[in-house]
Amino acid sequence: MTKQIAIITGASRGLGRSMALHLAKRGVAIIGTYRSGAAEADTLRQEIEALGGKAAMIALDVSDAASFPAFAETVAETLRIRFGREQFDFLVNNAGHGLYALLTDATEEQFDSLIDTHLRGPVFLTQKLLPLIVDGGRILNVSSGFVRVTMAGYGLYAAAKAAIQTLTKFMAVELGARQIRVNTIAPGAIATDFGGGVVRDDANVNAYVAGTIALGRVGDPDDIGGAVAAILSDDMGWANGTTFDISGGQAI
Numbered sequence: 001m002t003k004q005i006a007i008i009t010g011a012s013r014g015l016g017r018s019m020a021l022h023l024a025k026r027g028v029a030i031i032g033t034y035r036s037g038a039a040e041a042d043t044l045r046q047e048i049e050a051l052g053g054k055a056a057m058i059a060l061d062v063s064d065a066a067s068f069p070a071f072a073e074t075v076a077e078t079l080r081i082r083f084g085r086e087q088f089d090f091l092v093n094n095a096g097h098g099l100y101a102l103l104t105d106a107t108e109e110q111f112d113s114l115i116d117t118h119l120r121g122p123v124f125l126t127q128k129l130l131p132l133i134v135d136g137g138r139i140l141n142v143s144s145g146f147v148r149v150t151m152a153g154y155g156l157y158a159a160a161k162a163a164i165q166t167l168t169k170f171m172a173v174e175l176g177a178r179q180i181r182v183n184t185i186a187p188g189a190i191a192t193d194f195g196g197g198v199v200r201d202d203a204n205v206n207a208y209v210a211g212t213i214a215l216g217r218v219g220d221p222d223d224i225g226g227a228v229a230a231i232l233s234d235d236m237g238w239a240n241g242t243t244f245d246i247s248g249g250q251a252i
Contacts, residue, residue: 188247
């Protein structure tokens with residue numbers, strides 16, 4: 001029987017991929033989700049298995065709440081068949097996408113896309129998976145440094161992420177009777193494909209952002225993956241209902 005299992009949405013790339021690998025190195029089995037990157041997800045599965053771990057990848061569009069009941073059934077089946085378990089331990093609501101839209105130009109479709117992905121999705125996916133989470137488990141939501149650091153064009157994205165930080169507090173209160181801890185991370189600027197990869201690929205942008213960070217560089221995915229593994233560990237078991245700023249000291 002597998003000791004601990006984490007579900008990570010959006011695990012096929014970027015921050016989710018790093019989270020999965022860091023947890024796997026600590027002996028946590030991974031159920032990762034992907035929306036369109038089936039090949040990338042399978043590569044991650046192979047990497048985890050090469051580390052001696054266990055992993056399964058399941059397709060999921062977190063913006064499609066109607067698909068969540070079927071997804072929960074697939075998770076339950078995967079737990080039984082692949083891992084010999086009836087429940088899992090950690091849920092990381094990570095999947096998302098960036099969207100640049102000035103408030104003067106933003107459309108209702110853009111607004112709906114961000115809310116469906118970053119707020120509606122985590123709320124109702126968590127709801128459907130709660131019966132499968134062990135008592136004493138952990139939920140980690142992913143917010144953004146944009147809640148604290150403003151930049152024109154990311155207001156709608158930041159508003160959805162701010163809502164997740166508030167929601168986390170209420171989730172922690174409501175799930176306290178089951179000893180389920182709920183926290184949030186707010187990553188700062190990270191060199192990934194977020195926003196078209198501008199921080200990663202544009203040297204001028206990278207240098208500018210690095211100048212706003214106390215440690216003098218932008219983050220990389222492993223800065224977040226390692227932090228997530230630490231936050232989900234028993235060493236952080238008394239942290240609950242809080243948001244961890246993981247930015248290297250950006251704009252402080």
